[in-house]
Amino acid sequence: MLETTIEKLSNKKCTGCGACFNKCPVSAIKMEYDTEGFLFPKVNSEKCIQCGLCQKVCPELQIEKTVQMIHPEGKCYAVMADDEIRLVSSSGGMFTLLAEYVLEQGGVVCGATYSDDYMTVKHILVSDKKELTRLRGSKYVQSQIGTVYQEIKNELNKKRIVLFVGCPCQVAGLYSYLGKDIPGLFTADLVCHAANSVTAYQSFIKEMAKGRVITEVNFRDKSVYGWSTPTTISFQDGTVSNEAWNQSKWYSGFLGGIINRKCCSTCRYAQRMRIGDLTLGDFWQVHRWDKTCNDWKGTSLVLVNSKKGKELFRAVKNRMKLCKEAPLDFAVQYNGQLVRPNKAHPGRRFFFHHLPKDGYHKSLWYGQKWRYDVGLVGWWFAANYGSVMTYFALGKILEDMDLLAIMIPIPKVDRQGWEPITEKNIEFMKKYFPIANKRPIEKIDECNRFCDSFMVGSDQLWVQSYVPLVGYTFFLDFVDPNKKKIAYATSLGREEYSGSMEDKTLARAFLKQFDYISVRESSGVEICKKSFGLDAVRMLDPVFLCQTKYYDELADQAKISIKGNYLLCYILDPSSEKERAVEYLESKLNLKAYVIFDMKTFEKSKKTWSMDNVLENVRIEDFLALIKNCSYLLSDSHHGVCFGLIYHKDFICIANRARGYTRFESLFNLLNIREHMVENPLEILDHPSLLKSIDYVKVDHILKGEKKRSLNWLKNALNAPKNEKYDWDTRLLVKYHNMLKKQNEGIKKMKLILKELDNEEG
Numbered sequence: 018m019l020e021t022t023i024e025k026l027s028n029k030k031c032t033g034c035g036a037c038f039n040k041c042p043v044s045a046i047k048m049e050y051d052t053e054g055f056l057f058p059k060v061n062s063e064k065c066i067q068c069g070l071c072q073k074v075c076p077e078l079q080i081e082k083t084v085q086m087i088h089p090e091g092k093c094y095a096v097m098a099d100d101e102i103r104l105v106s107s108s109g110g111m112f113t114l115l116a117e118y119v120l121e122q123g124g125v126v127c128g129a130t131y132s133d134d135y136m137t138v139k140h141i142l143v144s145d146k147k148e149l150t151r152l153r154g155s156k157y158v159q160s161q162i163g164t165v166y167q168e169i170k171n172e173l174n175k176k177r178i179v180l181f182v183g184c185p186c187q188v189a190g191l192y193s194y195l196g197k198d199i200p201g202l203f204t205a206d207l208v209c210h211a212a213n214s215v216t217a218y219q220s221f222i223k224e225m226a227k228g229r230v231i232t233e234v235n236f237r238d239k240s241v242y243g244w245s246t247p248t249t250i251s252f253q254d255g256t257v258s259n260e261a262w263n264q265s266k267w268y269s270g271f272l273g274g275i276i277n278r279k280c281c282s283t284c285r286y287a288q289r290m291r292i293g294d295l296t297l298g299d300f301w302q303v304h305r306w307d308k309t310c311n312d313w314k315g316t317s318l319v320l321v322n323s324k325k326g327k328e329l330f331r332a333v334k335n336r337m338k339l340c341k342e343a344p345l346d347f348a349v350q351y352n353g354q355l356v357r358p359n360k361a362h363p364g365r366r367f368f369f370h371h372l373p374k375d376g377y378h379k380s381l382w383y384g385q386k387w388r389y390d391v392g393l394v395g396w397w398f399a400a401n402y403g404s405v406m407t408y409f410a411l412g413k414i415l416e417d418m419d420l421l422a423i424m425i426p427i428p429k430v431d432r433q434g435w436e437p438i439t440e441k442n443i444e445f446m447k448k449y450f451p452i453a454n455k456r457p458i459e460k461i462d463e464c465n466r467f468c469d470s471f472m473v474g475s476d477q478l479w480v481q482s483y484v485p486l487v488g489y490t491f492f493l494d495f496v497d498p499n500k501k502k503i504a505y506a507t508s509l510g511r512e513e514y515s516g517s518m519e520d521k522t523l524a525r526a527f528l529k530q531f532d533y534i535s536v537r538e539s540s541g542v543e544i545c546k547k548s549f550g551l552d553a554v555r556m557l558d559p560v561f562l563c564q565t566k567y568y569d570e571l572a573d574q575a576k577i578s579i580k581g582n583y584l585l586c587y588i589l590d591p592s593s594e595k596e597r598a599v600e601y602l603e604s605k606l607n608l609k610a611y612v613i614f615d616m617k618t619f620e621k622s623k624k625t626w627s628m629d630n631v632l633e634n635v636r637i638e639d640f641l642a643l644i645k646n647c648s649y650l651l652s653d654s655h656h657g658v659c660f661g662l663i664y665h666k667d668f669i670c671i672a673n674r675a676r677g678y679t680r681f682e683s684l685f686n687l688l689n690i691r692e693h694m695v696e697n698p699l700e701i702l703d704h705p706s707l708l709k710s711i712d713y714v715k716v717d718h719i720l721k722g723e724k725k726r727s728l729n730w731l732k733n734a735l736n737a738p739k740n741e742k743y744d745w746d747t748r749l750l751v752k753y754h755n756m757l758k759k760q761n762e763g764i765k766k767m768k769l770i771l772k773e774l775d776n777e778e779g
């Protein structure tokens with residue numbers, strides 16, 4: 018469906034113009050609101066006849082055709098209608114002059130009106146001057162096009178003239194729907210700042226009303242502040258709320274790019290060359306060019322773009338109180354959307370994330386403040402399927418808890434980059450979570466500016482041998498003392514924390530600054546007690562806490578699929594013994610084996626592996642799908658086994674001492690499945706009993722309880738206030754360390770500068 022229908026168009030590009038909806042010959046397309054409150058086409062696959070018309074009329078999918086519709090730059094005018102018209106119009110009343118003329122010729126006018134309860138805005142056709150009141154006034158919320166393109170076509174077929182006024186993307190939608198410019202049709206596009214969310218608007222209006230019945234909404238009321246952009250809302254009980262533009266929270270969201278439709282920030286119509294026959298806008302600051310053009314009652318900016326535009330402009334010229342040609346170069350200085358789209362605010366996603374539960378005003382505050390609830394620190398980008406998946410899982414768990422998380426890139430002490438393969442993992446994560454900018458180690462503390470708390474995830478992080486590589490970043494040494502620090506199911510990997518007394522003292526000092534600590538292995542609890550004097554609790558690896566539907570969604574995007582039954586071998590550290598085990602299982606289970614190697618050591622592993630069954634270019638999505646669909650699993654990876662358990666696979670695990678034995682031991686003991694684990698791969702050949710099926714009723718029962726306990730712990734750690742236990746000794750130590758770190762960095766920088774100077778002199 019995606020490829021052959023309008024659903025091919027990305028949500029970032031769809032303007033919601035409704036051309037596809039109007040065109041569909043079998044009414045298979047509906048315009049539906051998304052969670053942000055913008056209309057998007059939805060195709061009913063049962064009704065769809067795959068005719069492809071919806072793609073053919075889409076101005077965004079047929080970009081070349083759309084570009085041809087844009088007129089060369091036209092003349093620019095400052096225009097005023099009579100005072101009575103201007104008083105009820107947004108700008109200089111140009112719309113009314115055009116509309117009245119068209120109606121007098123027996124034509125119809127199409128523009129935007131509020132619904133009776135002021136909760137939505139939609140385009141309608143009118144043929145009576147009295148109805149122009151409904152169309153006048155800018156409604157700063159996206160208007161629903163409905164079926165007006167079809168209605169316009171009917172009117173044109175009847176040889177009536179039609180004036181269509183709307184945002185430029187709506188004018189493009191109309192032309193695309195009609196397929197050509199039809200005689201009798203006149204269009205006026207509006208200089209458009211952006212189209213705003215209906216859901217945001219409804220929430221705003223309701224919060225302003227505080228239970229009162231709304232009798233009018235006017236974003237261009239001239240009665241109090243003159244020609245400006247106030248927000249006036251009148252209520253049935255006679256009360257009126259009237260806020261100037263700089264007080265109105267609606268305009269903060271609108272002009273600030275927080276509540277705009279996504280595509281508006283890349284709008285191709287925000288330029289001097291226009292799509293409509295005419296363009297209407299406000300001639301802001303026109304008095305700076307010519308004082309006689311501004312009496313503060315409103316001046317229209319009118320661009321005459323086409324032959325038809327000229328014709329219509331000439332026809333209404335004698336109705337104008339003022340008409341003066343003006344330089345477009347001057348106009349664009351005070352009307353940015355004549356040269357570029359309005360930028361999206363970085364906090365836009367925060368606003369929409371909070372909107373459903375917090376309402377307009379509070380969400381606006383979140384959007385403007387734009388802070389993340391949690392900064393996630395760890396090996397989320399590492400060249401290892403398991404590492405990436407633990408952070409994917411953590412990110413999704415937080416998302417399900419309605420918290421916004423951001424992945425923090427980890428800098429290397431030596432300022433070198435990570436292996437090229439990590440870039441692919443970063444790209445993968447980018448599709449699902451925000452990722453902070455890369456920063457050198459001395460600047461990583463800038464992340465305090467946009468994160469309310471920090472969490473280290475559940476990979477091997479507190480390992481002394483990583484300190485020379487990444488410093489004490491995994492111990493959150495860069496985090497401000499007033500921020501909450503949480504460790505969720507962190508692994509210490511080995512049996513103990515190696516390193517000198519000093520190393521341990523420093524690590525202890527950092528860990529004591531944590532508010533909540535949980536570790537992944539039982540041995541981790543002991544190490545924390547023995548080496549650091551800390552009471553940590555053991556929690557389940559996050560991959561077990563994340564909803565399986567998210568893994569399924571990833572697996573659905575896999576590009577590698579194997580037909581029929583197969584044995585999947587996910588091998589991190591290949592050896593001839595493991596090859597023998599694979600061969601044995603192949604013949605014993607009568608399954609063909611396929612091998613996935615570790616991302617990081619793929620080339621090396623492939624060279625040492627003599628069998629011809631290695632899968633290449635296995636993406637994260639493939640990794641999941643291959644486990645999900647296999648008939649049997651063999652793995653020396655902890656996370657390989659975890660996903661085997663999630664997908665109820667029968668498996669044998671080869672516990673991998675080189676990568677930390679405790680993680681296997683801890684998990685297998687917990688789930689009572691020790692009989693499915695071996696240390697030496699050759700044991701598999703001697704113990705056919707290893708092949709017996711895993712009792713998933715029992716495993717799931719344990720996992721269910723563990724999952725509940727772990728989620729509760731995590732929720733509490735995230736929601737509870739910061740642990741305000743001050744330990745001044747360790748604080749001082751941390752401060753001293755950070756001071757030294759800064760000094761060392763300073764010295765390093767000085768050395769670099771001196772070296773550069775030396776080179777220059779040389």
Ligand SMILES: Cc1cc2nc3c(=O)[nH]c(=O)nc-3n(C[C@H](O)[C@H](O)[C@H](O)COP(=O)(O)OP(=O)(O)OC[C@H]3O[C@@H](n4cnc5c(N)ncnc54)[C@H](O)[C@@H]3O)c2cc1C
Nearest residue numbers: 106107108110111112128129154155156182209210298299
């Ligand atoms: C969302 C939006 C953003 C705008 N941004 C700018 C801007 O950045 N700079 C600028 O100079 N001008 C902007 N305008 C245009 C400006 O606000 C006036 O609409 C325009 O100058 C016409 O004023 P008027 O006095 O001739 O018409 P009025 O008599 O006030 O009539 C307004 C016209 O706009 C149409 N209209 C009203 N609301 C909508 C809507 N939601 N969608 C489509 N059409 C609508 C009506 O049908 C009517 O034809 C914007 C308008 C809208 C609707």
